[in-house]
Amino acid sequence: MNGYELTRFFEAAPRWVWSAPQSQIYPTLRQMEQAGLIEGQKEIRGTKLKRTVYSITERGLEELRTWLGTDHAAAPVRDAFFLQALFFDMIEPDRAASVLKTYIAEQEQLIVEWRAHREALLAKNTDLLKERLKDRPPAEHDRIAKLKAHVFAGQIAVAQARADWARESLRLLADDV
Amino acid sequence: MNGYELTRFFEAAPRWVWSAPQSQIYPTLRQMEQAGLIEGQKEIRGTKLKRTVYSITERGLEELRTWLGTDHAAAPVRDAFFLQALFFDMIEPDRAASVLKTYIAEQEQLIVEWRAHREALLAKNTDLLKERLKDRPPAEHDRIAKLKAHVFAGQIAVAQARADWARESLRLLADDV
DNA sequence: CAAAACATGTAAAATGTTACATGATTGA
DNA sequence: TCAATCATGTAACATTTTACATGTTTTG
Numbered sequence: 141m142n143g144y145e146l147t148r149f150f151e152a153a154p155r156w157v158w159s160a161p162q163s164q165i166y167p168t169l170r171q172m173e174q175a176g177l178i179e180g181q182k183e184i185r186g187t188k189l190k191r192t193v194y195s196i197t198e199r200g201l202e203e204l205r206t207w208l209g210t211d212h213a214a215a216p217v218r219d220a221f222f223l224q225a226l227f228f229d230m231i232e233p234d235r236a237a238s239v240l241k242t243y244i245a246e247q248e249q250l251i252v253e254w255r256a257h258r259e260a261l262l263a264k265n266t267d268l269l270k271e272r273l274k275d276r277p278p279a280e281h282d283r284i285a286k287l288k289a290h291v292f293a294g295q296i297a298v299a300q301a302r303a304d305w306a307r308e309s310l311r312l313l314a315d316d317v
Numbered sequence: 318m319n320g321y322e323l324t325r326f327f328e329a330a331p332r333w334v335w336s337a338p339q340s341q342i343y344p345t346l347r348q349m350e351q352a353g354l355i356e357g358q359k360e361i362r363g364t365k366l367k368r369t370v371y372s373i374t375e376r377g378l379e380e381l382r383t384w385l386g387t388d389h390a391a392a393p394v395r396d397a398f399f400l401q402a403l404f405f406d407m408i409e410p411d412r413a414a415s416v417l418k419t420y421i422a423e424q425e426q427l428i429v430e431w432r433a434h435r436e437a438l439l440a441k442n443t444d445l446l447k448e449r450l451k452d453r454p455p456a457e458h459d460r461i462a463k464l465k466a467h468v469f470a471g472q473i474a475v476a477q478a479r480a481d482w483a484r485e486s487l488r489l490l491a492d493d494v
Numbered sequence: 495c496a497a498a499a500c501a502t503g504t505a506a507a508a509t510g511t512t513a514c515a516t517g518a519t520t521g522a
Numbered sequence: 523t524c525a526a527t528c529a530t531g532t533a534a535c536a537t538t539t540t541a542c543a544t545g546t547t548t549t550g
Binding site: 143145147162 | 503
C-alpha cells in the first residue's frame with residue numbers, strides 16, 4: 141500500500157484490530173524503510189502526482205514472523221470506560237444509565253461491523269485476504285480464512301461480553317434506587 | 318494519598334482498571350494541584366522526611382462528576398494480541414499455540430485477581446472502599462459496594478471471553494493441520 | 495468547473511516509558 | 523547496622539494527538 145491507502149484503511153468504519161492516525165503513517169513508513177523492513181516503489185499517476193507504494197522485504201517478513209511467535213507483555217490496563225463505571229455511585233443513576241446506553245450502542249455497532257467482516261473473511265471476500273491468498277497453496281486457503289475470521293469472532297465475543305455487562309449494570313442501577 | 322502511595326497502588330498485583338508509571342505521578346499531581354483539582358497537605362515524618370498528601374477539592378469533585386456523567390469517545394482500537402493472532406497463519410502452529418497458551422494463563426491470572434477483588438468489595442473489605450463509605454449514608458453502602466464489585470465482574474467477563482476465545486483458537490490450530 | 499478523492503507531508507503539544515538519582519526512616 | 527520500605531524527584535526518549543498545509547487527479 142501507499143500512505144494514503146494505509147490512512148484510509150485505518151480510518152475505515154469496521155474498526156480493525158489496530159489503528160493509526162494519518163500523521164503517523166508517513167514518518168513511520170520512512171522509519172520502517174530505513175530499518176529495511178519495507179521498501180517503497182515510486183510511481184507517477186497522471187503527469188505530476190507522485191506516490192510511493194510500499195511492500196515488505198525479506199528482512200521485514202523475518203521480523204514479523206519473529207514478533208508473531210513471541211510472547212509479548214500485556215499492555216498496561218487503561219480502560220477509561222470501566223474506570224468511569226467504577227464511580228457511577230457518585231452521579232445520578234439517570235446520568236449513569238445514559239452513559240451506559242451509549243456504550244451499549246457502541247459495542248453493538250462494533251459487533252455488527254465485525255460480524256460482517258467475519259462473514260466476508262469466511263467467504264474469502266476481502267481485498268486484503270485475496271491478496272494474501274495469492275502466494276499460498278489453495279489447499280490452505282480454507283484454513284487461513286477460518287483462522288483470520290476467528291480473530292473477529294474473538295473481537296465479537298469481547299464486545300458481546302462488554303455489552304452484556306453494561307445491560308446488567310443498567311438493571312443494577314434501576315433495581316436498588 | 319501521597320505520590321508514593323499512588324505509585325504503589327498502581328503497581329499492585331491485582332491490576333486495577335487504570336495504571337500509571339511512577340514517573341508520571343509527581344508531575345501529574347503538580348499539574349492537578351495547579352489546576353485546582355486537588356490540594357496537597359505537607360507533612361513531616363520523623364524529623365526530615367517530607368511528604369505531601371493530596372485530597373480532592375470541591376472543584377475537582379465537580380469536574381470528576383461531570384466527566385463521569387459524560388459520554389466519551391471510545392479509545393482507538395489497538396489490541397496487539399489480536400493483531401498478532403491475525404497472522405498466526407504465517408508461523409508454525411506450534412509457535413502460535415505456545416503464544417496462545419501464555420495468553421490464556423495471563424487472562425486466567427487476571428480472572429483470579431479480579432475475582433478476589435470483587436469478593437473483597439462485596440464484603441466491603443478494601444481500604445479504598447471503606448474510605449469512600451465513610452461519608453455516605455449507611456443505607457447506601459450495600460448499593461455502592463455492589464456497583465463497584467460489578468465493575469470487576471465486567472473485567473472478569475471480558476477476560477473470560479478472551480480466554481475462551483484463545484482456547485477455541487488452540488482447537489482450530491490443532492484441527493486442520 | 496467544482497467537489498470529492500488522491501496524495502504527502504510538517505509542527506506543536508501532550509502523553510507515556512525507561513532509566514537514573516538521592517535521601518530518610520523503620521524493623522529485623 | 524543493614525536491608526526493606528518510605529518518599530520525591532528528573533532526564534532522555536519515544537509515541538500519540540490535533541491541527542495545519544499544499545497540491546493533483548478524477549468524476550459528476
